[in-house]
Amino acid sequence: MKELITYIAKALVDVPEEVFVTEIQGEQTSVIELKVAKEDLGKVIGKQGRTARAMRTILSAASTKINKRSVLEIIE
Amino acid sequence: MEITETFEFEAKTDEEAIEKACRQLNLTRDEMEIEILEPGSAGIFGLVGGRKAKIKVTVSRKEPEVPEEEDGIAIAKEALEKILALIPMEGITVRAEQVDGAIVLNIEGDKSGLLIGRKGRTLDALQFIVNKIVNKTLERRARVIVDSEDYRQRRRDFLTQMALRMGDKAKKTQRPVSTNLLNPHDRRIVHLALREDEELGTKGRGEGVLKKVVIIPRRNNVSRSSRFQ
Numbered sequence: 043m044k045e046l047i048t049y050i051a052k053a054l055v056d057v058p059e060e061v062f063v064t065e066i067q068g069e070q071t072s073v074i075e076l077k078v079a080k081e082d083l084g085k086v087i088g089k090q091g092r093t094a095r096a097m098r099t100i101l102s103a104a105s106t107k108i109n110k111r112s113v114l115e116i117i118e
Numbered sequence: 119m120e121i122t123e124t125f126e127f128e129a130k131t132d133e134e135a136i137e138k139a140c141r142q143l144n145l146t147r148d149e150m151e152i153e154i155l156e157p158g159s160a161g162i163f164g165l166v167g168g169r170k171a172k173i174k175v176t177v178s179r180k181e182p183e184v185p186e187e188e189d190g191i192a193i194a195k196e197a198l199e200k201i202l203a204l205i206p207m208e209g210i211t212v213r214a215e216q217v218d219g220a221i222v223l224n225i226e227g228d229k230s231g232l233l234i235g236r237k238g239r240t241l242d243a244l245q246f247i248v249n250k251i252v253n254k255t256l257e258r259r260a261r262v263i264v265d266s267e268d269y270r271q272r273r274r275d276f277l278t279q280m281a282l283r284m285g286d287k288a289k290k291t292q293r294p295v296s297t298n299l300l301n302p303h304d305r306r307i308v309h310l311a312l313r314e315d316e317e318l319g320t321k322g323r324g325e326g327v328l329k330k331v332v333i334i335p336r337r338n339n340v341s342r343s344s345r346f347q
Contacts, residue, residue, distance in 0.1 A: 099239055103233065107232060
């Protein structure tokens with residue numbers, strides 16, 4: 043899950059070196075925290091949150107595959 | 119757009135002149151076109167009548183960097199394959215082609231429908247992200263369509279049938295009929311399905327990305343056509 047979000051985020055931002063993803067594994071639910079450079083925040087959120095929503099949709103499909111739930115949090 | 123520049127270099131021999139050109143232009147030999155104007159000669163015993171070698175170097179570079187269509191396809195395919203591999207999906211292949219100015223990526227082998235999602239939401243999300251990645255890499259607009267198991271065609275057929283059914287209902291009841299909330303692409307299919315029908319009009323209703331389509335019977339048309347029947 044972590045690698046998936048890292049790849050997508052790095053491909054979308056201007057400063058890929060400042061993409062940091064951490065995964066907090068829970069029993070059923072994992073929380074994935076995405077941190078990007080301040081100026082790239084808009085890139086991972088998108089207009090009306092479309093990019094963030096698309097990442098969450100892909101993430102939940104990936105989680106379904108392993109019968110888990112994942113939550114994506116974008117850290118400001 | 120190609121920019122061509124020419125330079126001339128002189129040295130004792132043509133070999134040296136080429137080396138000098140490489141050094142000064144900071145290019146390798148393969149990156150430039152070399153024409154030897156004067157081969158240069160050492161003269162007798164290297165003392166008398168020596169002539170310098172003279173070469174002409176033509177450098178052409180593309181500016182601004184505009185990758186070809188092929189690159190768009192390659193970038194899109196690679197991005198999607200990478201995402202699918204990280205999900206991870208096994209036994210999946212991506213077939214890429216250029217159709218009417220759009221890059222169409224067909225995912226083959228997902229029998230579970232996992233990548234389609236409810237109402238194609240996962241497919242749309244993948245499409246949205248791959249579009250973003252391609253447009254960022256190319257720095258120009260490209261349109262990428264992501265499809266799996268013929269979902270796009272099936273959805274188009276389903277929406278067209280639904281639109282026709284709703285159109286019939288609107289005509290029969292003489293009241294507007296409204297669809298569910300649809301994304302712009304789906305709404306377009308509904309509008310197009312009923313465009314030819316003169317007894318019906320269609321209108322989008324709502325705010326934001328998702329809107330309903332209202333199918334409205336045109337009373338005048340109906341009364342006129344029934345009068346002539």
